[in-house]
Amino acid sequence: MPNIGALLKQEIGRLSRREIRAQTMTAKKASAQYRRDIAALKREVQSLKRQVALLARRSLGKTSAVPDNADGRKLRFVAKGLRSQRKRLGLSAERFAKLVNVSAQSVYNWEQGHATPRAEQIKAIAALRGIGKREAEARLSQMDRR
Numbered sequence: 001m002p003n004i005g006a007l008l009k010q011e012i013g014r015l016s017r018r019e020i021r022a023q024t025m026t027a028k029k030a031s032a033q034y035r036r037d038i039a040a041l042k043r044e045v046q047s048l049k050r051q052v053a054l055l056a057r058r059s060l061g062k063t064s065a066v067p068d069n070a071d072g073r074k075l076r077f078v079a080k081g082l083r084s085q086r087k088r089l090g091l092s093a094e095r096f097a098k099l100v101n102v103s104a105q106s107v108y109n110w111e112q113g114h115a116t117p118r119a120e121q122i123k124a125i126a127a128l129r130g131i132g133k134r135e136a137e138a139r140l141s142q143m144d145r146r
Helices: 003-059 079-089 092-101 104-112 119-127 133-145
Strands: none
Touching: 079 092, 079 104, 092 104, 092 119, 092 133
């Protein structure tokens, strides 16, 4: 014959676990719903940020304007990208350096990976991303006139 105290203890434990599970289930369901809602709101905010950036570029009339951390992202520098940008514009290191307002040796060192540009120089390089050959030549000719 089983011990009545042990049976009573087991039954109380089972009922208490059942009651606790019932009480916490509503909180778990609400918490899961809140997490889904937060994730949906974050996706919506990102979508709206992209739309605002697109509209801002359209209202400026130029797609070449690169916002400096306007969308919260840090500008990155890649030496290979700088070299391809300079080649795309058809500029020598010396003429490209004039556009960025640095020395030709600095551009060479950046392209070789021996050095990295400072933050303000990265912004200047990023601002040149959207321009074409004609625009670059026009800017250089304006600099030469000064």
